Amino acid sequence: MYIDGQWVDASDGGTLDSLNPYTGEVWAQVPNATAADVAKAVEAARRAFDDGEWRHTTPQHRARLMRRLAELITKNAEELARIESTDNGKLYREMLAQWRYMPEWFYYYAGLAVSEQGRMLASDKPNFMAFTRKEPLGVVAAITPWNSPAFLMNWKLAPALAAGCTFVVKPSEHTPVSSLAFARLVEEAGFPKGVFNVLSGGPEVGKFLSESTRIDKIAFTGSDGVGKAIAQVAAKNLTRVGLELGGKSxxxxxxxxxxxxxxxxxxxxxxxxxxxxxxxxxxxxxxxxxxxxxxxxxxxxxxxxxxxxxxxxxxxxxxxxxxxxxxxxxxxxxxxxxxxxxxxxxxxxxxxxxxxxxxxxxxxxxxxxxxxxxxxxxxxxxxxxxxxxxxxxxxxxxxxxxxxxxxxxxxxxxxxxxxxxxxxxxxxxNAYRTLAPYAPFGGYGQSGIGRENGPEGLAEYQETKTVWIETSGKSRDPFTIGL
Structure with a gap:
């Protein structure tokens, strides 16, 4: 697994087999994370956000790293597509098309990183000016499905990085390999340690993440049943959730x-x-x-x-x-x-x-x-x-x-x-299944909460802070402040 910039095994040495759906045979073996491993990954992301350099990097620097990551995805698309097709049984040509288009998410959000920085507010108070700041939400835990593991992970990762968040991803236990392979590109791109972490393991890993009091948001794609369970657990800590769930379209x-x-x-x-x-x-x-x-x-x-x-x-x-x-x-x-x-x-x-x-x-x-x-x-x-x-x-x-x-x-x-x-x-x-990084995606009803992609996708990983500035410098009646 990739935790705090290091490649590590499970703390107890446990592993999981990954099957090739076409042959039914084991083709890869990955660590099976323990509760201690989950805590280690979350603390790495927490430390990288609270005390590390990432939170304080300029949007321009984050954008440069994201563009570098996009270039590496393009360079390695064929290998990553082979890995993912072997892991989940979907067509290699479909996976290759996804990987070749995936860099667009990082280019798009690299652009938003340097342009979506808040706005001036039209104040009705002559001695005040006011503006908003867009600040990173914090530590994000992503739990992703087996059908398009990396594609759906990067719908979350690209805006999270652009916002300045840190990230822990738990891919499906059925398809963990492409997310681990992707971590090598993040490492090569030069992101600081702890900014991106990958845990492999079964459903209990997702449960540990959902229950953590050290996470600011859980971003989940999967079934509505699991999504409801995650939301119930997260509500105990008021952890924010983004849920992209099922459909019957x-x-x-x-x-x-x-x-x-x-x-x-x-x-x-x-x-x-x-x-x-x-x-x-x-x-x-x-x-x-x-x-x-x-x-x-x-x-x-x-x-x-x-x-x-x-x-x-x-x-x-x-x-x-x-x-x-x-x-x-x-x-x-x-x-x-x-x-x-x-x-x-x-x-x-x-x-x-x-x-x-x-x-x-x-x-x-x-x-x-x-x-x-x-x-x-x-x-x-x-x-x-x-x-x-x-x-x-x-x-x-x-x-x-x-x-x-x-x-x-x-x-x-x-x-x-x-x-x-x-x-x-x-x-x-008169069309179907067309997607783009600039087009918001999400559902009504039990298809989920929140939106991915577009400016709305970036807002899911940001806090909005309002700043008021008194410009007259004069003393004011304490019983009329705020009016």
């Missing part, structure tokens, strides 16, 4: 859409990344007049999706990332069939074996079905039919989540009307 398709373009967008939204994405477009809410043609078009392409080795360029869909996830998806499919969903295709393990699941389309899904309400996190598309625009909006919003949505229509007025009514943090019109 609707793709609302009207009969005036471009069917070919829409079919590709639906496929990208649910079958790319094996559906293992918080923003997966898992609910196809389609107008009656477009349904038959759209399903036919989707099926044409689904039948040609190539499952196989994620490292091979021709592979289009990899396995479920873990055995528990494979079992969960299969269990939900069986429940959906029992509840009356009609299988259009898939809904069974792929012939290739392992953790592979056939791309699945379920028709005649009802809003009261579990498959409609609960996040699957697998290659499963649930189809519902609607007739009116009002019905489409009602179905889209019939969820406890509100992370993302797609709207497909060539009618620009309708597109804007519907996008405005859907309760989701991101809505794409």
């Amino acid at each position: 609707p793709q609302v398709v009207f009969d005036d859409c471009d069917v070919a373009v829409t079919a590709h967008g639906i496929i990208s939204g649910i079958f790319a990344a094996t559906g293992q994405s918080c923003m997966a477009g898992s609910r196809l809410i389609v107008q009656k007049g477009a349904k038959a043609q759209l399903i036919e078009k989707i099926l044409e392409r689904v039948k040609t999706i190539k499952l196989g080795d994620p490292m091979q360029p021709e592979t289009e869909m990899g396995p479920a990332a873990t055995k528990p996830q494979f079992d969960k998806v299969m269990s939900m499919l069986e429940a959906a069939k029992k509840q009356g969903a009609r299988v259009v295709c898939g809904a069974k393990p792929a012939e290739i074996g392992g953790y592979f699941i056939e791309p699945t389309i379920l028709d005649q899904v009802r809003p009261d079905m579990t498959i409609f309400q609960d996040e699957v996190f697998g290659p499963v598309l649930s189809v519902l039919e609607f007739e009116t625009e009002e019905e489409a909006v009602r179905l889209a919003n019939d969820t406890r989540y509100g992370l993302a949505a797609g709207v497909w229509t060539l009618n620009v007025q309708k597109a804007h009307r519907v996008a405005a009514q859907i309760r989701a943090g991101s809505v794409w019109i």
